[in-house]
Amino acid sequence: MSAQNQTEINKLGRVSRKSNFVMNLILLVYASFCIVPLFMSLAVSFTDEKMLTIHGYSFWPRNFTTYAYQFIFSMANQVVNAYVVSMIVTVAGTILSVLVMALYAFPISRKDFKYKNFFTFYMIFTMLFSGGMVSTYLIGVNLLHLKDNLWGLIFPYLMNAFWVIILRTFYRSNIPDSLIESAKIDGAGEFRIFFQMIFPLALPGIAAVALLAMLQYWNDWFLAALYINNPQLMPLPYLLYQIQVSMQFLLQNSSNIGSQAGDILSRMPSESARMAMVVIAVGPIALTFPFFQKYFTKGLTVGAIKG
Amino acid sequence: MSVRNNLSFKRIFKANDIDIKPKNGFWHELVKNKALFLMLLPGALVLFLNNYLPMFGAIIAFKNFRFHEGGFIPSLLKSEWSGFKNFEFMFATPDAFNIIRNTLFYNLAFIITCTVISIAFAIMLNEIYSQKLAKFYQSAMFLPFFLSWVVFNYLVYAYLSPDKGFINMTVLKLFGQESISWYNEPKYWPLIIIIVNAWKWVGNNCIIYLAAIIAVDQELYEAARIDGANRWQQIIKITFPQIAPVIIVMFLVFVGRIFNTDLGLFFQVPRNAALLRPVTQTLDAYIYQTLIGLGDIGMSSAGAFFQSVVGFITIIAANLFVKKIDRESSIF
Numbered sequence: 001m002s003a004q005n006q007t008e009i010n011k012l013g014r015v016s017r018k019s020n021f022v023m024n025l026i027l028l029v030y031a032s033f034c035i036v037p038l039f040m041s042l043a044v045s046f047t048d049e050k051m052l053t054i055h056g057y058s059f060w061p062r063n064f065t066t067y068a069y070q071f072i073f074s075m076a077n078q079v080v081n082a083y084v085v086s087m088i089v090t091v092a093g094t095i096l097s098v099l100v101m102a103l104y105a106f107p108i109s110r111k112d113f114k115y116k117n118f119f120t121f122y123m124i125f126t127m128l129f130s131g132g133m134v135s136t137y138l139i140g141v142n143l144l145h146l147k148d149n150l151w152g153l154i155f156p157y158l159m160n161a162f163w164v165i166i167l168r169t170f171y172r173s174n175i176p177d178s179l180i181e182s183a184k185i186d187g188a189g190e191f192r193i194f195f196q197m198i199f200p201l202a203l204p205g206i207a208a209v210a211l212l213a214m215l216q217y218w219n220d221w222f223l224a225a226l227y228i229n230n231p232q233l234m235p236l237p238y239l240l241y242q243i244q245v246s247m248q249f250l251l252q253n254s255s256n257i258g259s260q261a262g263d264i265l266s267r268m269p270s271e272s273a274r275m276a277m278v279v280i281a282v283g284p285i286a287l288t289f290p291f292f293q294k295y296f297t298k299g300l301t302v303g304a305i306k307g
Numbered sequence: 308m309s310v311r312n313n314l315s316f317k318r319i320f321k322a323n324d325i326d327i328k329p330k331n332g333f334w335h336e337l338v339k340n341k342a343l344f345l346m347l348l349p350g351a352l353v354l355f356l357n358n359y360l361p362m363f364g365a366i367i368a369f370k371n372f373r374f375h376e377g378g379f380i381p382s383l384l385k386s387e388w389s390g391f392k393n394f395e396f397m398f399a400t401p402d403a404f405n406i407i408r409n410t411l412f413y414n415l416a417f418i419i420t421c422t423v424i425s426i427a428f429a430i431m432l433n434e435i436y437s438q439k440l441a442k443f444y445q446s447a448m449f450l451p452f453f454l455s456w457v458v459f460n461y462l463v464y465a466y467l468s469p470d471k472g473f474i475n476m477t478v479l480k481l482f483g484q485e486s487i488s489w490y491n492e493p494k495y496w497p498l499i500i501i502i503v504n505a506w507k508w509v510g511n512n513c514i515i516y517l518a519a520i521i522a523v524d525q526e527l528y529e530a531a532r533i534d535g536a537n538r539w540q541q542i543i544k545i546t547f548p549q550i551a552p553v554i555i556v557m558f559l560v561f562v563g564r565i566f567n568t569d570l571g572l573f574f575q576v577p578r579n580a581a582l583l584r585p586v587t588q589t590l591d592a593y594i595y596q597t598l599i600g601l602g603d604i605g606m607s608s609a610g611a612f613f614q615s616v617v618g619f620i621t622i623i624a625a626n627l628f629v630k631k632i633d634r635e636s637s638i639f
Contacts, residue, residue, distance in 0.1 A: 012532040015434050015539070023431040024440065030428070031447035034510065037462040038450075040473065044465065056476025057465045104350030107343040114336050119347055126354055129619045131361025132611025133594050134604060138367070139360050142379030159353045190342030219455030222570060225599065237457040244460065244578065271471065278461045285453045293446055297514055 038282060045069070045276035049269040057271075068272035072280075076250040079277060081232060082239040085150070086218060089235055093154040093217040098210045100158050102202075105167035106194050111177060120168075127161045137226055152227035153235060157216055163209045170205030171198060208295045218285065236281050243274060368393055368612035372604050393609035400606075402588065410568055410589040416501050417508075418561045422554065424509050429516035430542060445517070448510030456571025463503060463576055490578060493586045500587065503576055504569075512557070519553040520546060552633045559632075563625035566618045570595055590614050 015023070040059050044052065048063035055062060072079050104123070108116045130136070136156075146152030175198060183193050199206065224238035231249075234242065242249045247270040337344055364383065371389040375382040397403060428448065432441045454462075466473045467489035475486040489495060523546060531541050568589040577587040579596075588596075590610060597607035 009532045012535070012537055012541075013528070014436065019538075020434070020436050023435050024437075027428065027431055027435070027440075027444040030509075031444045034447050034451050034506065037465065040465050041462060052471060056471040057468065057473050058477060059473075100349045100353060103346040107340075107347050110343070113340065113343055119351070122351065123354060126358040128622050129362060130358065130615050131363070131365045132368075132608065132615045133591070134598050134608040134611045135364035135367055136357075136361040137598060138379060138604070139356075139364050143360065144356060155353070156357055159350050159357065164350070190340075190346070194346065215453060219453075219458075221455060221457045221575070225595075237455045240455075240457045241460070241575065244457075274461065275465070278458055282454060282458055286450070289450065289453050290446060293449060296449075297518075 038286065041275045041278045041282075045272050045279050047272055049272055052271045065272075068269045068276040071269055071273055072250075072276055076273075078231060078234075078239065078250050079236075079280070082234050082236045083280070085153075085233060086236040089150060089153045090214055090217040093157060094210055094214045096154065097158045097160075097213045098206060101160065101164050101209060101213075102167055102199070102206055103194070104159070105164045105171060106190075106198060108164075109168040109171040110180070123159070123161045123164060126159075140227065146227045148228060148230045148233060150233060153220070153223050153233075154217070156223055157213070157220070160213075163212060167202070167205055167209055170202050174205070175201050204295065204298055208298050211292050211295055215285070236277075240274075240277055240281060243277070247273065365608070365612050365615065367604065368608040372608075389605075393605040394613065397606045397609040397613070402584075402593065405585055406588050406590055406593045409586065410566060413497075413500060413504075413568060413573075413589065414561070414565045416497075417504050418558065420501055420505050421508050421512055422558060422561075424505055425512035426516050426550075426554065428509065428513045429520055430546065432513070432517055433520050434538070434542075445510070445514070448513060450510065451507050452511040454507075456569070456575040459503060459507065459571070460575040460578060463499070464578070467499075490580045491582045493583050496577060496583055496586045500572065500576065504572055507572075515557065516550065516553065519550040523549040555632050556629055559625040559629045563622040564618070565621055566590060566614050568592070 014020075036059070040057060043059050043061045044057050045068050046061040046064050046066065047058075048065050048067070051062040104119075107113050108120045108123075110116060131139075140146040140152065140156070144152075144155065146155065179197065180193060183197060188196075219237060220235070221237040221241050224235050225241070228234055228238065239249075247268055250273075367383060367386075369388060369390060370383065370386040371392070372386045373382065375385045432445055435441055451459075464472070467475075469475060469486060469488045469490065472489070474489075479486060487495075489499075527545050527549070528541055531545060536544065568591045570591045573587050573589050573592040574595060577583045580587075591614075594607045594610045594614070597603045597610065601607075
C-alpha cells in the first residue's frame with residue numbers, strides 16, 4: 001500500500017474540517033443553553049431590586065448589590081433552617097440508603113445463595129407494580145407516622161430497586177467468586193467479607209449510587225410536599241417552592257423582626273432574594289459536580305448497558 | 308458379624324438420609340446463611356413497609372373510604388365496598404380524556420425528542436476532533452440533570468415571567484413585539500414542556516449512547532475505510548446498526564413508563580397555573596392535585612390504581628420485547 005493511499009484512508013477516519021466546525025458550533029450552542037440560565041439567576045441575585053422592576057431579568061447585574069444575600073441571612077432564619085434540614089436529610093439519607101442497598105445487593109449477587117432469585121424478584125416487583133400515590137400517602141401518614149417528621153423525608157427513598165441492580169451487577173463483574181470462597185475457607189464471616197473485601201473493591205459503583213442518592217435527597221421537594229407542614233422541618237427546595245407563592249412566607253417564622261415587619265416587607269428584595277435562594281440551593285451541586293461526574297457516568301453506563 | 312455390621316451401617320445411612328432432607332429446607336438455609344439473611348433484612352423491611360403495604364392499600368380505590376375508630380387499617384377494612392364507583396366518577400369528569408391524552412402525548416413526544424437529540428449529540432461528541440472540548444460540552448449538557456425541578460421552576464420563570472422575564476423584557480422588546488402572558492397561554496406550553504424535558508434529560512441519555520458508541524469494535528471502521536467508505540457512511544452503516552440494541556432497549560424502557568410522568572415537570576414548571584391545566588395536567592399531576600389540593604381520596608385513588616394497572620401491563624409488555632432483543636438488558 002503506498003504512502004499516499006494510507007493518508008487517504010486515514011482521512012476517512014474522521015469527519016471533514018467543515019463538519020467538525022459545524023458540530024462544534026451546535027454543541028457549543030446547546031452547552032451554553034444549559035449553563036447560561038444559571039448565570040442569569042446568579043446575575044439577578046446581585047441586581048438591585050428597583051432595576052429589576054424596570055429592566056426585568058438580564059444576564060448582567062445592573063447596580064451590583066449583595067443586599068439580597070444580606071437580607072436572606074439576617075432576616076430570614078427560615079432559610080438557614082431549611083439549609084440545615086436539607087443537609088441533615090441528605091447526609092443521613094445518603095449514608096443509610098447506601099448501606100441498606102449495598103447490603104441488599106450482596107446476597108442477591110451471590111450465585112451460591114439459594115434464595116437469590118426470590119429476593120431479586122421481591123425487589124424487582126416493586127418496579128413493576130406500585131400501590132400508587134394515594135395509598136402510599138395514606139399509609140405513610142397513618143401507619144408509618146411520616147407526617148411532620150424528618151424520617152418522612154428519608155425513609156421512602158431508602159431502597160431504589162434500579163440502583164440495587166446497578167450494585168449487584170457491579171459486585172458480579174468486579175469480584176470473582178473464588179475470592180469470596182477463599183476468604184470463607186480462611187474463616188471470614190459474611191459481614192467481614194462484605195465490609196473488608198466487597199465494599200472497598202466495589203467502591204466506584206457504590207460511590208456512583210451514593211452520589212445519585214445524595215442528589216435525590218438534596219433536590220427533593222415531593223416528599224416534603226406530601227408530609228411536611230411544619231415550617232421548621234422544610235428542606236430547601238420545598239421552601240423555595242413555598243416562596244414562589246409568597247415571599248412573606250420567609251418572615252412568618254422570623255424571630256428578629258417584631259414591630260418593624262411592615263417596614264421590612266416594603267423594602268424586601270423579593271425578586272433578587274428568590275434568585276439568591278436558587279443560587280444557594282444550586283451552589284453546592286454546581287461547584288462539586290465536575291469532580292463527581294466520572295462516578296455518575298460510571299453508574300449510569302453500568303446500569304444501562306449491563307443492568 | 309460382617310452382615311450385622313453391614314445392616315447397622317445401612318441403618319445409619321438411612322437415618323442420615325432422612326435427616327438430610329429437612330436440612331435443604333428454608334429453615335436450614337436460614338440458620339446456615341443467617342448473615343446473608345441479616346443483610347437482606349433492612350432492605351426487605353423497607354420494601355415491605357414502603358411498597359408492599361401500599362399495594363394492599365390500593366384496594367381503597369374500590370371503597371368508599373371513611374375514617375373509623377382504631378386507625379387506618381381497621382378504617383380501610385370497615386369502609387364500604389363501592390365497586391367501580393370511584394372510577395366512574397373519575398372518568399365522568401370532563402378532564403379525564405384530557406389527562407390521559409396529555410400523559411400519552413407528552414411521553415411519546417419525549418421518547419422521540421430525547422432519543423433523536425441524544426443520539427445526534429452522542430455522535431457529534433464522538434466525532435469532533437478535540438477531546439477536551441467534547442469533555443467540556445458533555446459536562447455542560449449533564450449539568451441540568453443535577454438540578455431540582457423547583458430550580459427549573461425558577462429558571463423557566465426567569466425567561467417567561469410576564470413583567471420581568473428575559474423573553475418579554477429583552478427579546479420581544481428588541482424585535483418590537485408585544486409581551487406575551489406566558490403563564491396564561493396554554494398554546495405555547497406543549498412546546499415549552501417538551502423543551503424543558505429535553506433540557507433536563509438529554510445530557511444524561513447522551514452519556515449512555517456515547518458509552519455504547521465508544522464500545523463499538525474499531526476494526527469494523529478500519530475495514531470500512533479500506534473499502535473506501537467515508538466517515539458519514541461509516542456512521543450510518545456501522546455506528547447505527549451497532550448501537551441499535553441500546554437504542555431499542557432505551558426506547559422500550561421509555562414505553563414501559565408511558566403512563567408515568569414526572570410530577571416536577573408538570574406541576575412545578577408550569578407553576579400549577581390554572582389556565583394551563585388543560586395542556587399540563589397528566590395523571591400524576593391530577594392524582595397529586597386531587598389528593599393534596601382537594602383531599603378527594605376516592606377519585607385520586609381511582610386515578611392512582613388505574614395508573615398502576617396500565618403501567619404494570621405496559622412494563623410487562625415492554626420487557627417481553629426487550630427480552631427478545633437483548634436478554635441481558637431485560638429487567639427480569
